[in-house]
Amino acid sequence: MQILPSLSTLAPTLRQRREKLAQRVDFPAILWSGQPSPRNFPKNLYPFRASSHFIYFAGIQLPDAAIALDRGQLHLFADEAPPSNTLWHGETPSRSEIAAAIGADAHYPKTELRSRLAEAATLPASDRLTQLEQADFLGRSVVPVADLPPEHRDRQLAEAIVSLRLIHDLSAIADLRQAAACTVEAHYAGMHATAHATTEAKVRAAMEGAILARNFTCAYNSIVTVRGEILHNESYANPLNSDDLILADVGAETPTGWAADVTRTWPVSGRFSATQRDLYELVRLAHDACIAKIAPGVEYREVHLLAAEIIAEGLVNLGILRGKPEDLVAMDAHALFFPHGVGHLLGLDVHDLEDLGDLAGYATGRVRSDRFGLGYLRLDRPLQPGMLVTVEPGFYQVPAILNDPERRSRYGEVVNWDRLSRFQDVRGIRIEDDVLITENGSEILTDALPVEAAAIEQIVRQ
């Protein structure tokens, strides 16, 4: 049963978005919503998620549809649900009802799309079936925009959409606040569940249960683990031990498709050990300082480097690193323990617009560094009001990094390995919030969730 959005609130927003697009490109664009993906057999489908570009302009998650955007007009291409659909899926709105709800200027059966495609630009779909349809309908290959020359229309369309989606409008921000609020609830639920949980899976269940209870979905596969040093750990099989830290990176997505992305790290026992507390407070110091720095005009790369410097300085103070913090950062020694970027864009996608490679994340003319301490930075552009970014410094003891012979040789002198061995009860710590750049500075959308060690301990022990 397709739920239609409220016409009065959504349609004007969608009109503004396509008018802004029309100011940027003077050729037609076609955006496909995508096809559901089968799980283990053709009729057992993963929950459908429409293409974010489609959602941005069409406002709904309608499978097997396309929209044509041209000079501020929106034409919807979709087939009516077959009559048998009513038996299995209930009454479905007609195409004309959908068109009215999203303020489409016209609507047609999907086959009509073929006659409108001449000269149209598009962006590659995520699912393979729609990719094949795109190539078939357009009579040309549709390739990742990063591989296209600047004058290609698909690339020009991508750049125009990036310039729109980078700066969230009020409707988007309202939805992003909802995603953030639901995500905060999920983290509270996870902390509260810890006292009686015996496995990672039980904490994850409490967190995702809080998201499902709101009828939201997970924006990405949750990380809920005592092995926080495995950065994208998606296993939940470990038991909880009383001296473990739980690292939980869990974010909700609204039914309209907007995401949040939050990480907290807490002690299973409800009390950080002295070593855990030292490193937790260091990560929190970096987190707070980075957020305090965020404002219009600030280079996000500088936010990343600030986190690196604070972590390097803190590790010197704790006796884990040796040397001057600025020298340590210059030689990427911080990345031994903080090997990822300090954050990324957030919006309809948890790594917003990452389907376009670094087109959104990196300002024109900039490319990824090959430095150990910068190569994983997903965002390198000056911040502007309306952007939403994550701030997520961390500290990890990754065996693959710390035991790597080349790195042990290169950094052997600056690491006090003996001292480090006293922090073995810290595998991974990350603290991540979602930060909206405002006219005057920034606003943390997820600040209803504390970061201070004492506050975290109190929630866990409640």
Add this chain to the structure above:
Amino acid sequence: MQILPSLSTLAPTLRQRREKLAQRVDFPAILWSGQPSPRNFPKNLYPFRASSHFIYFAGIQLPDAAIALDRGQLHLFADEAPPSNTLWHGETPSRSEIAAAIGADAHYPKTELRSRLAEAATLPASDRLTQLEQADFLGRSVVPVADLPPEHRDRQLAEAIVSLRLIHDLSAIADLRQAAACTVEAHYAGMHATAHATTEAKVRAAMEGAILARNFTCAYNSIVTVRGEILHNESYANPLNSDDLILADVGAETPTGWAADVTRTWPVSGRFSATQRDLYELVRLAHDACIAKIAPGVEYREVHLLAAEIIAEGLVNLGILRGKPEDLVAMDAHALFFPHGVGHLLGLDVHDLEDLGDLAGYATGRVRSDRFGLGYLRLDRPLQPGMLVTVEPGFYQVPAILNDPERRSRYGEVVNWDRLSRFQDVRGIRIEDDVLITENGSEILTDALPVEAAAIEQIVRQ
């Protein structure tokens, strides 16, 4: 982080399965595990589920792999995880470790597959990317086996695999029992959560939370709704009203891929109204009688028709239908209120082997009926020990059926529409259990979950 199964328990089972396959086909078979499917952008993936055919013989859910089965031998084709994998996903077992765990006779990089494909049979993958790879590697199209002539090797392979997977071995049954036990917990959790739940979403969250807490997954998209007449309703947006029935069709899948499929229907208030109780008890009567009938040699179609007869007779007794039950079933009048089949095969897939069309569900030479009361029957073959089937009679008031002018004309005389209007608080009732055919009769794997109205009420009110 890939978790390896225990060698001692799994490998002998897998060896038996491929030896049985070798008794049935004398040509090599290649089975692909499949590729993860992207959600909204290429790196944001749905949780991977390997092909059920691959799991059946390989025992693990390894993405982007293939196995060759030939005369009882298993060769594994998979690439080693790249070194960077360790940073993001932790230590991954090597191919040789995986090969040892599943008892493979040899293992090779995936590219080696190309040199082994001559004359090999296969089955179409679910995901489009793997389908393209199959066609590319084999140099021929791979089409649904239902479209193939009997002498085609792919079809012969499919029939051989059907004959194996139809009859569950002890290892499969052990896993199916786990899926059933977890599913029973989920239904208890849903009933217990109802008293404090205000929406369908909150009940669903409690049920799926119970599944996640065991580190299991959902075998299919849950149905948890007060609109039970929408047979495949996957929306959870409705509020709960005190006179509503909740229909919950929720099943767990073990980490090894084996499924359960259970439905219960309960009153939000904890007490059925008189009309709800009348129809609930009728569906339960059909459920119990069907299960009592199940035994080796029984035609499943007769189980379906028994449900139809009991429902028709009960509706006559309630004054909703008029006429002799056997005449009503002969004219498909029962299907006005029970429009689906009484059940289906269950195993690695919730509709087991449905990727092969009706090859597993329908005995050789049988095809689907076009009768209103039989066309949706997914299983029509004599039952054998080791088969697992669902039994799921129901009663629904589907507007698309009951308001259809053609049906109102055809069945106008046999329905007492006035009397029916007194049962408006019953939108949909279904009771579904998972029943294993044994040597002497049957065993309900999900019988830890009561079906009696009074017992259901008591759980909800606890």
